Amino acid sequence: MSDDFLVPHLDAAFNLARWMMGNAADAEDVVQEACVRALAAADRFRGGDRRAWVLAIVRNTCYSSFRGRKVRQTTDFDEAQHSDESRSVSPEHAVLTGERAARVQAAVAALTPEFREAIVLREFEGLSYK
Amino acid sequence: MTCAEVTPLIGAYYDGELDAARASAIDAHVASCQSCAGDLETLRQVSAELRHAPYYRAPDALVRRVAPARPRASLANRWGWLAAAAAVVLTTATALVLWQRPGAETLTADAVVGSHVRSLMAQHLVDVESTDRHTVKPWFAGRVEFSPIVVDLASDGFPLTGGRLDYVQDHPAAALVYHRREHAINVFVWPESGERPRSDRDDSRGYHLVTWTHGGMTYWVISDLARPELDDFASKLNAAVAGS
Numbered sequence: 411m412s413d414d415f416l417v418p419h420l421d422a423a424f425n426l427a428r429w430m431m432g433n434a435a436d437a438e439d440v441v442q443e444a445c446v447r448a449l450a451a452a453d454r455f456r457g458g459d460r461r462a463w464v465l466a467i468v469r470n471t472c473y474s475s476f477r478g479r480k481v482r483q484t485t486d487f488d489e490a491q492h493s494d495e496s497r498s499v500s501p502e503h504a505v506l507t508g509e510r511a512a513r514v515q516a517a518v519a520a521l522t523p524e525f526r527e528a529i530v531l532r533e534f535e536g537l538s539y540k
Numbered sequence: 541m542t543c544a545e546v547t548p549l550i551g552a553y554y555d556g557e558l559d560a561a562r563a564s565a566i567d568a569h570v571a572s573c574q575s576c577a578g579d580l581e582t583l584r585q586v587s588a589e590l591r592h593a594p595y596y597r598a599p600d601a602l603v604r605r606v607a608p609a610r611p612r613a614s615l616a617n618r619w620g621w622l623a624a625a626a627a628v629v630l631t632t633a634t635a636l637v638l639w640q641r642p643g644a645e646t647l648t649a650d651a652v653v654g655s656h657v658r659s660l661m662a663q664h665l666v667d668v669e670s671t672d673r674h675t676v677k678p679w680f681a682g683r684v685e686f687s688p689i690v691v692d693l694a695s696d697g698f699p700l701t702g703g704r705l706d707y708v709q710d711h712p713a714a715a716l717v718y719h720r721r722e723h724a725i726n727v728f729v730w731p732e733s734g735e736r737p738r739s740d741r742d743d744s745r746g747y748h749l750v751t752w753t754h755g756g757m758t759y760w761v762i763s764d765l766a767r768p769e770l771d772d773f774a775s776k777l778n779a780a781v782a783g784s
Contacts, residue, residue, distance in 0.1 A: 417607050418746035418764040421722070424598035438602050445606045459767055460746050514589045521582065528551045529583065533590040534721065536769050 415452070416445055419464045422535055426465055429530045430472040432519050444471040462537055469527050476523060541569045546576050554583050595722045645739070645751070651709045652760045653743050656726045659704065659715065665724060666702030666717050676703040680714050688714040688729045688757070691780035698725065698773050708760070718773070725763040725773060732758040738778070740771070750774040755782070 416423075423444060427437035444467045455463055518526055531537040541562075546569050552558050553566050570577045598606075659665050668679040673690040680688055683705050692700060697720060704715040708728055716727040736753035743749060748770045750761040759781075761774050 414607075414745045416746075417603070420598040420603055420606065421595070424602065425596045428596040434596070434599070437596070438599070441598065441602060442606060457742075460742070461764070461766055514586075514593050517582075517586050517589060521586065525579070525583070529586050529590060532551065532555070533587055533593075534595060536721075536766055 415460060416448060416464065419461050422461060423464055423468045425534055426468050426527070426530055427472060429518055430469070430523065430526055431475065432515070436475065440468065440471050440475055443474075444468040447471065461535065465531065465535065465537070472527075473523065541565045543569075543573060543576055546570075546573075547579065550576070550579055550583060554580065554587075597722075648709060648760070649741055649743065649749055649751070652726075652728055652749065652762055653745065653747055655706050655708050655713070655715070655728065656747065656762045657745075659706065659717075659726060660724060665704065667704045669702040671700050671702075673700060676700065676716065679703055680705070684712050684714055684730075686714075686731045686757070688716065689781050689784055690716055691777060691784060693718065693773070693776055693780060696773075696776050698776070720763075720765050720769055720773065723763050723765040725761065725765060725770070727777065728760040728762070729757055731756055738774070740767075742767070752778070754778075 420441070423441050424437055427440040427444070428434060431437045431440060444464070447470075448464055448467050451467070518529070521529065546553075546566055549558060549562065549566065553563060556563075558566070566576075570580060668676055670676050671694065673692050677688065677690040680686075680703065688703075690700070690703070694700065698718045701717040701719050701724070704717060706713050706715040706728065708730065711730060713728045713730045716729065718725040718727065732753050733756060734753055736751070736758070738750060738752040741749045741751075747762055747764055748767050750759075750770065752759055759777070761770065761777065763770050763773075765773070
């Protein structure tokens, strides 16, 4: 079965997971798990916004994580260390460094997961609160 | 209204999407409830901060684990490009042989998806990089035999990134590249007579397309941007082109 339908949404999936989980390692675990679920559920997709469907699976996987699995308590404040993370720079978004990055991370982490999710989806994907 | 009723609506309230009755009920509640007023203020502040926050792209290692058959952009190399092109050609050829011949528009849509994906994979999104349409438009002179209309949609939240010379089904096409946040939007334009009303399609690989033919040109808009926002872009593009 082709996993092509996932590729265009991997960045969005990882970004959501990264903000929800607070660190890259947990985010990777979540995305991987979410992809397994998405492939298994692929024939249940009845059309509509594929991205929103994938992100819903990612979000549910985050919540499963909160409830059950071991979650690393650390939040990565210093993103510049991780070489892969440097690819995060995009045309519209300046790199947040030091104090400001820490503040945003902490502000988002302090929100309840539901709130966090709503804000991230709204700001990054233009998906309205549903 | 109670706090429990207000909390799930607070996002929609902030976006101005609630009906008048519930919006004013929340106005009243927030005026006297510190907790919900605090939530609203948090929403405002964090939303504003996030607008300038990084968008975390999936690390290559993760992409490889999840989709080993589809190496991605930063592994760009000539063989990757050829493999992608071969896959598009093979898929189309197979479709022709084994099934009913797909309509002309479907063939073009597949070719447009191929060109779009290649422009992202090879990190060759623009030949001329400029947010100014007065720079991008003249760049095409001498490179294509038509003059694409290039419009400015920055004030609508779709800044111009630049232009690129591309090919769709073996004929040259002007590609105008816009962005919405991190999402690249390719607008393929080439001359074509006749009138074809707007039609939307969703590619199974996750791309959304809008196309129409008007005023001697065919337009194909493609992006992985969510459908509502892409529709908004297409409408604004259409209106701006018609108005110029």
